[in-house]
Each structure stands twice: as structure tokens, then as C-alpha cells.
Amino acid sequence: MNVARNPDGELAYGAGQIDPVKAVHPGLIYDAGEADFIQMLCNQGYNSTSIRLMTGHHSSCSAAKKGSVRDLNYPSMAAKVGPKKRFAVRFNRTVMNVGSTRSTYRAVVRGSRGIHVTVEPKVLSFHALNQKQKFVVTVSGGGLPEGSVASASVVWSDGRHSVRSPIVVYTYV
Template sequence: MDKSRNIRGELSYGSGHVDPLKAIDPGLVYEAFKEDYIKLMCSMGYPTNLIKGVTAENTSCPKTSENVPPRDLNYPSLTALVASNKSFTVTFHRTVKNVGHANSTYKAQVSRNPKLKVEVLPAVLSFKALEEKKSFNVTVRGGALQNRTMLSTTLIWSDGTHFVRSPILVHTYPSVDQFRD
């Protein structure tokens, strides 16, 4: 499938076919641990008994999860739900680990979508060693979108050998004003 022919873009075709040879040498990885998922569930308001059921442990919500937006789960895809009919700015925080080559430099490339302005900071990640971690922010800005709109683009980190693809999706939810008489 080609996202240029399909308005659903990133949700329609995924990240592409898996190439087993490239999958065993990804270059960069996004790590998320059990504690990250617990914080996610806590920040989304899941009750403690449900979290305990999922983790099979006596787990409680850490205070640090109170203001952690779900979009900040350290996951390769970047998805944000924004209010319809309002311009928006959304920032995603991510960390990647170098599993490719020591002394490697990855440059950020963002595919063009005229309705989205995407900024990646820093736009270059330089690693001196394997297992080294680097953090970056992706800020996505756009004008007012109608209800039930989805816009997508792609961030690719590349060192010339590895191409680490992260889909970016922004979609709307209806504003409360749309339901008032």
C-alpha cells in the first residue's frame, strides 16, 4: 500500500514488510520496560486492581506517573490525539539505544506533509559506543483540523546503513462545543 493513495496513511500499511536480515541488525532500538507500561496505565487512570491483574504483582502507581502523557511511552510510533478545530503543538520525548556500530552518527529525516511542521531536536545523534543511549524530542505543529481527521508523516533515523522508521500520526477528537445546542 502507498500512503499517498490512502488517506489513513500510517495506519493503513504499517512499517513495511519485515526483512529478517535487517531485523537482526536494526541499528537503533526504542526500549520500554515493565515499569514504563505501569506508568502508562497509571497516567491513563487505570484502577490499581486492574494494573495488579495485568502485572500479576502487588503494584501501585508511582507519583511520577501522574503527569506522564501516554504519548511519551518510549515506543517507535508517535501518536497524538488533538482537539478538532484548534491549532496544535505536540512534543514527543524518546530515547534510542545504539545496537548498530560504535562511532556512528544518525541523521533525522522527516517525510513531507504540508499540513504538519515537524522539528526533531537534536536532528543528529552521535554515538561513541554500543549500548549508548541518546534522547531526542519531536515537536509536531499544525493548524486547526476538522473532526475525524488523521494526518501522518514519518521520521527516519539513518546512518547510511540503517534506516530506523518511526511513523508519526496526529488525529482529532471532537470538541465539547460540537455537542452543545
Template structure:
């Protein structure tokens, strides 16, 4: 039943914010979702058999809250040309495939290629394991991604970052504070993720939150080793 519910929430947000793109609506839904149940306990994964806390792979961003999604504070937006760069660079589609999606002739060599973890999504997923040069003994023990947020809350607002680091990973966010003076103002930040000792397993997860006096904008973090 998730699909029809989310379609209804997206329709409500589109009605309230007709100028928002599909990416902005998706961002509002994801960054305001709950990760705890009504008793304040972590959302459980029924499929685990033991009602273990659900991972990001089981629950996604969390339980949708339409009211909060209508006023998310910040959104992660994506322009059409960014998707083209992602199809070329992130998904490695052929030029004919990208042209078919775009509805016009695209030359991937003429656009800025965007890696999968660099697309301006409201979540962060990186691989700190084997690099493409792993046969030569090269590993990617650190990765830096960038994100851009747009202020859709209060004109004058300040957000401070709080990070719950994934196990086995050190996270550095620059800058650690975002100050806005107008609506629709954009600010960018970078997130440096570094493997910290022996990996705890194949995956590790955490979260990044931008917090103001009114909003909490949460992004799940997933790391593969």
C-alpha cells in the same frame, strides 16, 4: 497469516539477540519495515477498492524484512516500570487492575505516570485536536513527545534526522543529530508537533527517519485533529 509470520521473525531475532527485550524486538521489526513494494511503489490498500496507497492504519509500520530487523542500528526499548506508568497514566487503569497485571501491589500515585504518546514506542501518534479543556475553548495545537534510542549497530556511528511532515503539521526534532561512541549507548530526543493552519481532515500521517551511513531507522507519525 501476519501473526504466525511475525511470531517466527520474533523467534529468529530472539535467537540472534537473546538479551533483547520484547519491546526491542518489536522496535527492530517496525523500524526496518518496507513501505514500498518490489516495484518501488507505495504499498497498496486492497480494501480501498482502487488500490490506493495504504495508510498507517492499513499497513502498520510496513512489510517486515527479517534480515534488516536483525541489524536495525537503533532500537526503542521499554523497561517494565515504564509499562506500569503507562497503565496508570496512559490507559487510566485502576490500581487494582494495574496490580493484577504487575503481579504485585501498585500505587499509581507513587509511580511516574506516562501518557500514551510518551511511551517509548518506535512510532509517534498525537492528538492536536480538542484538549480535555475544549469546553473552555482550549485546544492542544501543539504537542511535544520524547523518545530514547539505544545503539545496537556500529560502536562509532552518527545518525541524522529526516522528517516527512504530516500534512497540516510542522515538526521540529531536537537534536537533529545523534552521535554514538559505544554499543548500547542511549540517546534521547524530542519531537515537537504543531498544527499548521487548517487541518487537512481527521487524520494526517508522515514519518521520521534516523539515517547513518549503514542504517535507516524509520518511525511512522500519525496525527489526529
């Protein structure tokens, strides 16, 4: 994929590993369960009746947990923004260490032409297996043309594992 020939190519990459051997030992995972997906549907505007039809059991939307669809703890991060308007979008994420007991991951932002991407904190240090760490990705820009896509990615690496999360900001209607 070449961004010059495929400006929306970030949508084609995905967040997963291509190498099945490496996928067995990913190092970090984004853990999201059924309750997280139900909350995402609630944040998207589905009501408890609709969600019960989808899940087949007694699920409901909590008024106390209002949020954004972007709050789903998923590797991919996407946001629709208004064309030609300044924007700043935050993605709160949590990763869980499933690699070495003691490990340190550093964030590297790649391919952020047209948008500015920051990650806080930039370093995650783990001291136990299954330990969780939170981070925030902020994507901002001065306004994208109508009908455009800007993409980037955050790669967490400990020197052995590379965990990639694609970021897409778009202005399509």
C-alpha cells in the same frame, strides 16, 4: 500505499522492519520495559488495583511520575487533537545504539502534509554500544478538519541503517 488514495495509510505501515535480515541488525532500538508499560497505564488513568490484576504482581502507580500516555518510549507517535484548533504536541524518546560502536544518525522527516514536524537534536552521535540518546519530536499544526488524519514519519539513518517512526495526528471522536 499512496497517501492520495489512503489518507490514513500511516496507520497501516507500522514501525518495524519488513526485511527480516535487516531486523536482526536494526542499528537503533526504542527500549521499553515492563515498568514503562505500567507507567503508561497509570498515565492513562488505571489505578494500582487494576494494574495488579493485569500484571499478576504487586505493581503500583507513583504519584511522583505523573505524565502522559505519549511518554511511553515507543517508535510510533500518535496524538488526538481538537478539530480546527491549533496544536503542538511533544514526544520525548530515547534510542539505544545496537549497531556500530561509533555511528552518527541524522533525522529526516517525511510526508508531513498538514502538520509541521521538528526533531531536536537532528543528529545523534554514538561512541559506544548500548549508549542511549534522547530526542524530542514536536508536531504542530493550524487546526485539522474534524474526522481527519495527518501523518508523517521520522527516519533516523546512518547510511547503513534506517530506523522509521510513524507519526499520526487525528481528530476522530
